[in-house]
Amino acid sequence: MTVETHQTEPWSVLDTSGHLRPDERVPSGDSALDLRRAYRDMVLARRVDAEAIALQRQGELGLWPSMLGQEGAQVGAGSALRPQDVVFPTYREHAVAWCFGVDPVQLLGLFRGTTMGGWDPRERNFNLYTLVIGAQTLHGVGYAMGIVRDGDVGTGDPERDRAVLVFLGDGALSEGETNEAFVWAAAQQLPVVFFCQNNQWAISAPFSVQSRIPAAERARGFGFPGVRVDGNDVIACHAATQEALATARAGGGPTLIEAVTYRRNPHTTSDDDLRYRSGSENDEWEGRDPIDRLRLLLTGDDAPERLDDDFLAELAQEEQALAERLRTGCRALPVPSPEDPFLHTLEQMPADLARQRDEHLAFVAAGEGDHA
Amino acid sequence: MSTALAHALNAALRDSMEADDKVLLIGEDIGELGGVFRVTDGLAKDFGEDRVVTSPLGEAGIVGSAIGLAMAGYRPVCEIQFDGFVFPAMNQIITQLAKYRHRSEGAVSLPVVIRIPVGGGIGAIEHHSESPEAYFAHTPGLRVLCPSSAQDAYDLLGQAIGCNDPVIFLEPKRSYWAKGDVDTTATPLPIDQARVVRPGADLTLVTYGALVPTAVKAAAAAAEEGRSIEVIDLRSLSPIDDATIVASVERTGRLIVAHEASQTAGLGSEIAARVQDQAFYSLEAPIIRVTGYDTPYPASRLEHDWLPSLDRILDAVDRSFTY
Ligand SMILES: Cc1ncc(C[n+]2csc(CCOP(=O)(O)OP(=O)(O)O)c2C)c(N)n1
Numbered sequence: 131m132t133v134e135t136h137q138t139e140p141w142s143v144l145d146t147s148g149h150l151r152p153d154e155r156v157p158s159g160d161s162a163l164d165l166r167r168a169y170r171d172m173v174l175a176r177r178v179d180a181e182a183i184a185l186q187r188q189g190e191l192g193l194w195p196s197m198l199g200q201e202g203a204q205v206g207a208g209s210a211l212r213p214q215d216v217v218f219p220t221y222r223e224h225a226v227a228w229c230f231g232v233d234p235v236q237l238l239g240l241f242r243g244t245t246m247g248g249w250d251p252r253e254r255n256f257n258l259y260t261l262v263i264g265a266q267t268l269h270g271v272g273y274a275m276g277i278v279r280d281g282d283v284g285t286g287d288p289e290r291d292r293a294v295l296v297f298l299g300d301g302a303l304s305e306g307e308t309n310e311a312f313v314w315a316a317a318q319q320l321p322v323v324f325f326c327q328n329n330q331w332a333i334s335a336p337f338s339v340q341s342r343i344p345a346a347e348r349a350r351g352f353g354f355p356g357v358r359v360d361g362n363d364v365i366a367c368h369a370a371t372q373e374a375l376a377t378a379r380a381g382g383g384p385t386l387i388e389a390v391t392y393r394r395n396p397h398t399t400s401d402d403d404l405r406y407r408s409g410s411e412n413d414e415w416e417g418r419d420p421i422d423r424l425r426l427l428l429t430g431d432d433a434p435e436r437l438d439d440d441f442l443a444e445l446a447q448e449e450q451a452l453a454e455r456l457r458t459g460c461r462a463l464p465v466p467s468p469e470d471p472f473l474h475t476l477e478q479m480p481a482d483l484a485r486q487r488d489e490h491l492a493f494v495a496a497g498e499g500d501h502a
Numbered sequence: 503m504s505t506a507l508a509h510a511l512n513a514a515l516r517d518s519m520e521a522d523d524k525v526l527l528i529g530e531d532i533g534e535l536g537g538v539f540r541v542t543d544g545l546a547k548d549f550g551e552d553r554v555v556t557s558p559l560g561e562a563g564i565v566g567s568a569i570g571l572a573m574a575g576y577r578p579v580c581e582i583q584f585d586g587f588v589f590p591a592m593n594q595i596i597t598q599l600a601k602y603r604h605r606s607e608g609a610v611s612l613p614v615v616i617r618i619p620v621g622g623g624i625g626a627i628e629h630h631s632e633s634p635e636a637y638f639a640h641t642p643g644l645r646v647l648c649p650s651s652a653q654d655a656y657d658l659l660g661q662a663i664g665c666n667d668p669v670i671f672l673e674p675k676r677s678y679w680a681k682g683d684v685d686t687t688a689t690p691l692p693i694d695q696a697r698v699v700r701p702g703a704d705l706t707l708v709t710y711g712a713l714v715p716t717a718v719k720a721a722a723a724a725a726e727e728g729r730s731i732e733v734i735d736l737r738s739l740s741p742i743d744d745a746t747i748v749a750s751v752e753r754t755g756r757l758i759v760a761h762e763a764s765q766t767a768g769l770g771s772e773i774a775a776r777v778q779d780q781a782f783y784s785l786e787a788p789i790i791r792v793t794g795y796d797t798p799y800p801a802s803r804l805e806h807d808w809l810p811s812l813d814r815i816l817d818a819v820d821r822s823f824t825y
Contacts, residue, residue, distance in 0.1 A: 307590065482766075493814065
């Protein structure tokens with residue numbers, strides 16, 4: 131039997147030439163996306179990414195997973211959040227972190243090898259990066275169960291109702307835990323939105339290794355709606371996420387959003403992507419760049435808001451300052467102490483671990499730092 | 503011929519696949535990319551995608567389907583991308599793979615090999631530097647192997663694939679590019695025999711994997727102080743070759759066990775228990791463990807201090823000789 135492979139075009143309102151197609155699903159008024167702000171967020175987040183890559187090349191970071199090309203999906207989703215919502219990211223959501231107010235310098239510590247985390251997840255409701263594929267999907271589910279039990283769903287109070295936004299990649303769709311998360315979310319109609327950035331590749335595995343149908347179509351089988359959206363169209367991504375989050379906060383249950391996009395850089399700075407994919411594919415996607423698109427719209431004749439020269443000049447300055455802050459901030463990240471690994475394992479350090487710690491600290495202090 | 507350990511593994515896979523068309527590989531990114539460490543480099547091209555399967559992203563799927571393939575008469579070799587990512591497969595490994603021979607009263611063997619790059623020291627982020635061997639060694643029904651040299655990598659992987667037991671095959675990732683001579687025609691040591699890599703008379707130092715070269719250096723440094731250390735490379739972490747270790751301790755009277763994995767309930771504890779049981783009257787000093795601490799693996803900026811080092815081993819040698 132052949133599987134019908136649906137080639138349904140993802141939903142898009144802003145095309146590559148910057149033309150905006152009117153669509154009633156795009157929110158207006160108060161809940162409309164602030165386009166200039168979205169532009170600024172994408173540009174600055176891209177700069178964070180570029181600086182981090184440069185820092186890795188200079189040996190300041192061990193590794194960096196670039197999100198180049200995924201800014202539309204991430205800023206679209208990130209700007210649909212309310213402060214009381216909760217985010218469960220993978221390791222690539224640098225632009226979501228940016229939108230949610232996480233200091234980008236804090237993103238660097240994990241990759242610099244100075245910390246195992248980098249920020250207090252409770253401060254901004256932005257949880258720690260999760261490297262184990264799929265694990266965070268269930269955490270999002272459990273958190274949403276908590277929200278339900280707290281009564282913070284479906285009250286109609288915009289300050290109170292909360293939802294969880296879980297990020298995952300296309301590769302993560304294959305992990306059992308992800309599928310368990312979908313089952314749980316559906317069975318309990320939980321206030322959770324799964325935002326899958328289908329960037330076409332899970333390291334060297336193309337999407338076809340994970341699925342014969344678009345990711346969004348899987349949702350139906352689990353019993354909740356799936357939406358397939360152009361991940362390089364920040365307006366559509368925002369609209370889709372906002373609607374899904376609104377449904378979740380109102381008690382309407384989960385949604386799976388598949389944002390169709392492309393990872394334009396190698397998987398991480400350690401990867402060599404030309405071993406498994408062609409550069410021309412990359413060029414093709416560069417032509418669908420999310421930032422270019424919005425710039426064309428906002429500098430074109432029918433611009434709903436305009437990127438004037440002042441705005442652009444200010445943004446360029448902001449970019450410079452941000453880059454500088456990342457460079458100095460990265461080098462100034464606190465160097466961990468030899469005691470750190472021993473802390474916070476259990477609430478109270480067991481006596482034997484304290485003994486190990488003392489032995490270790492004495493050893494380090496003795497300066498016997500010659501290692502084989 | 504001098505060969506990198508990773509290339510020796512590649513050669514063992516290739517030779518096993520050539521010798522037996524039931525051998526097939528399954529894992530994430532092992533096709534065109536050759537795996538993130540390139541251990542399967544070129545194999546997809548030469549043996550085709552039916553025998554070098556780039557799997558969907560799911561470790562339970564990799565091991566679970568390998569079990570089914572083995573039931574169907576194949577000899578699957580799984581690759582888990584990093585030590586920290588084997589855990590989604592633990593259910594399949596512990597409740598199914600390790601027990602099936604026993605449950606079928608020997609009727610069905612599952613010749614599945616699970617290759618896992620292990621250990622730290624490469625400046626990686628979390629979940630990429632783990633030493634999970636004790637979980638497997640604690641599980642009856644599995645063999646656990648860990649080569650430290652290119653020669654043993656070649657020999658043991660070939661033996662693992664040929665073996666009818668399930669084998670957890672741990673590859674010390676910071677040794678992947680260490681070179682050594684490989685003779686593919688020599689008769690290998692038996693699969694479960696430890697290797698005395700440096701003979702000595704005064705103290706026995708047992709270790710495995712990436713710490714073997716460190717242990718040999720420690721022995722060389724101690725020799726300058728007139729102490730003769732015998733270094734034993736365990737190679738098989740389960741079953742453990744008690745005979746080689748006990749025979750050594752009976753001559754030396756002293757034992758240090760070193761491993762990167764954290765201390766509590768680790769391989770060092772098990773070896774110490776066996777030696778005090780079997781060579782109690784030979785011991786002249788307490789058995790000392792030089793191991794990773796009982797903490798999560800630390801941020802990479804700290805790993806060099808945290809990992810058992812030459813100095814920590816020599817320090818333990820000094821302590822042993824105070825008795
Ligand atoms: C459980 C687990 N298995 C394997 C890996 C190794 N790994 C890291 S990223 C990755 C691919 C992830 O692809 P996808 O989910 O599409 O996300 P993307 O990296 O494209 O953002 C793999 C296999 C891992 N981190 N966790």
